[in-house]
Amino acid sequence: MPKQIGSSIRMEHPPKVTSYAAIVGSKEGEGPLGRCFDRVEQDPYFGEKNWEKAESRLQSDTLALALRKGILHNADLDCIVAGDLIDQCTGSSFAVRETGVPYLGVYGACSTMAEALLTAGILTDSGCCRRAAAVTSSHFSTAERQFRFPLSYGGQRTPTAQWTCTASGAAVVSATGEGAALSGGCIGRVCDLGVTDANNMGAAMAPAAADTIQRYLTDTCTKPEDYDAIVTGDLGNVGSPLLIDLLLKQGIDISKVHKDCGMLMFDDKAQDTHAGGSGCGCSASILCAYFLPKLHSGSLRRILFAATGALLSAMSPQQGESIPTISHLVELTA
């Protein structure tokens, strides 16, 4: 049963992440972690007729692969917790349509994988489910069409802009079984320090990550040194130093253990991705392809996974709004 400690949650009998999978597009496959992913798909359409169907296919394939790796079937799941960036979260609802599994749609922008994992953990640890899956996705082209259409001829991406990843990660959380333990978590609060540049989401999201990480460390009486890695979602190379600075001002030095999925995904110099990767699938795929295997093998013992999300729409900056952001967190132990 989960237990509330301050504004954080501790699992008394931590559920296990028993299987997981990650599928990415070709550009992500060419990045530094390219060999870690279960599948690198060269066809950006994933065999479908349009980008939106492609993203749903990517997400449903990733979930199916996570199940297959765990020798599981849809019928073994009591719930799928899923989300994505597409309007009305259709990436997920179409992806889970054929499964016949109860479905909770969640939305936390690029923090969605942490929200989904935490929800799946609460459902299993509380006894609502024996086994739940968390899955998210993003696709470069659905995001470009939705957030940046019409694209201007020769339009320059600013140096602080991030590259939405074509990627998906899926993890199965089970009350029993072998795997990394989901031992706690923290629900994010909306932070908005007034950043209005939708091409600088790293800066907008850093305060949300700082708030959540600080609350969790305080509530659990732990220090950065207690973790092998404190992983953020996709702050990129602009937001990451800001996060480290913000926490340093609170006397918390995460510089030695901080890793950011947005920075891990691409080689900026070779791939021209500017501030790094982003999208619901960025942190999800790197968690499932890089960090969970390391927890599984024991080369990492204890990590925090604090995915970050910018809760804007394509319209809200045009209406003069600043960018609300959020960061949800889960703790994973070997």
Place this chain on the structure above:
Amino acid sequence: MPKQIGSSIRMEHPPKVTSYAAIVGSKEGEGPLGRCFDRVEQDPYFGEKNWEKAESRLQSDTLALALRKGILHNADLDCIVAGDLIDQCTGSSFAVRETGVPYLGVYGACSTMAEALLTAGILTDSGCCRRAAAVTSSHFSTAERQFRFPLSYGGQRTPTAQWTCTASGAAVVSATGEGAALSGGCIGRVCDLGVTDANNMGAAMAPAAADTIQRYLTDTCTKPEDYDAIVTGDLGNVGSPLLIDLLLKQGIDISKVHKDCGMLMFDDKAQDTHAGGSGCGCSASILCAYFLPKLHSGSLRRILFAATGALLSAMSPQQGESIPTISHLVELTA
């Protein structure tokens, strides 16, 4: 602690809905239940500069009112579970931005209030939170702009079309205190029987409601007669008879206890709303203005609240997709 029974959830120590509020727009205020709402706002902009800000204001005002009615403050909440229909759920993220309360964004289209209530119930009954709020909203003009823009001159609404309500409902769920008990629930499964007409969502959603209601009745070994009302979200006057028919074919007769929020909201003849109301705020506001007070006074003893949602986007029908639908359910007892 919640307990899994089949594919449903029973709360062992049911949390209570200790306070609630509903605010609607002027057209909803002129409907048959107009006097039940806490506030009927005549200004469709709710004092703001555009429709989207108006919806966020509507949602934040409703949450604030629910807290005030319970003599509570933001700081008394451990979590807000919220959602809406606007792209990227900005109606909710902007609404909760100033609260400083941990926030879980959820998306279930017009079923969102049931998903949010069920999540809030699980969080409180499992010990993750002492007190959580569920809140959703919809606004006629944000929905029209997003789903039906550009509007054609003199365009006729079809007889099966529903009217998106300007409405919001908020409910505070607490591990202790007085109020209707949230004694169980059922997470919906995505159903898609191939309906492609976005102006006939009642027909698309009826199978999802039938699936969820049937599973819950089976799992809990109860019959329609055990409930004073089985309330659906917004099937309207097209989807409601379909639901009754679908369940009759399974040997379940809900005709004597069925109520639909989409049909309760408007007087179709006087208000020209065709098949009835819809939107995340429709079922939420009617639950909080009509059904929860009746449970509070004891004139209703036990109800099922099965909100229904159509998980389409503005783009998906244009891509030839049919409409996936879902219905989440909670049981409420006096």
